[in-house]
Amino acid sequence: MQEPTNNELTPSKVISNQNPDTPAPLPPSSGASSTGLVSMVMGAINKAIELAKNPAGFMTSDKDTPATVGSIMMNYVSVLAAIPFFAILLGDLWYYSAFSHYAGARIVAVAFVGALLTAIAYVVAVYIIGYVVQTLAPSFGSTKDEVKSLKLAAYAYTPVFLISALSIIPPLSVLGIIGVLYGLYIFYIGLPIVMGTAKDKVVPYLVTTLVVALIIYIVIAVIIGIISAVVLGATYGFF
DSSP states (O other), X not given: OOOOOHHHHXXXXXXXXXXXXXXXXXOOOHHHHHHHHHHHHHHHXXXXXXXXXXXXXXXXXXXXXXXXXXXXXXXXXXXXXXXXHHXXXXXXXXXXXXXXXXXXXXXXXXXXXXXXXXXHHHHHHHHHHXXXXXXXXXXXXXXXXXXXXXXXXXXXXXXXXXXXXXXXXXXXXXXXXXXXXXXHHHHHHHIIIIIOOOHHHHHHHHHHXXXXXXXXXXXXXXHXXXXXXXXXXXXXXXX
């Protein structure tokens, strides 16, 4: 009787090494990514609320927490920027529908563009302030640290993000000034905590940062305004 060759034995060996009861590997579940997104959003919101309730205590404990520019912008600033986006979008949709003569499609276009550009402007503002804080730090005897500078900017802008939720009722959007004032307070007490600024240099540092950031921001706002005008002009058939 002829013995089987090696080639004839190979299939049987492969089969014998497999456990027929072992389930096939499953593809990655979309639920895991959804859970991670929800966790990130809730984490950012909880941090924002904790900061607003106790800014000095929160900044003291969080300033040395490991982070990167990307993680701050994506996991915190961009998440909070969704608050003004959705609040302005929903508020303008019902407000324009009730009190304007615009057609439905135009209302959606105006509301969406306004909400999107506002959210983008907020994100850009945080980055600009962080950059200015970092650049000016040596001039005011403070720590020049990119991450800490951006953290301070994000801390200061947090009340602005949170109070922008009132924009869902457009007439209440004027109360956003409260968020701005509280943000300035957070910035003021945050300079010594986060940047190690001496008390006698806090006010000059704050004022100089605001002036420089405002100049840069105006330039960017003009560019965004031009883009907005072009988009809305096209929507209304002006172009």
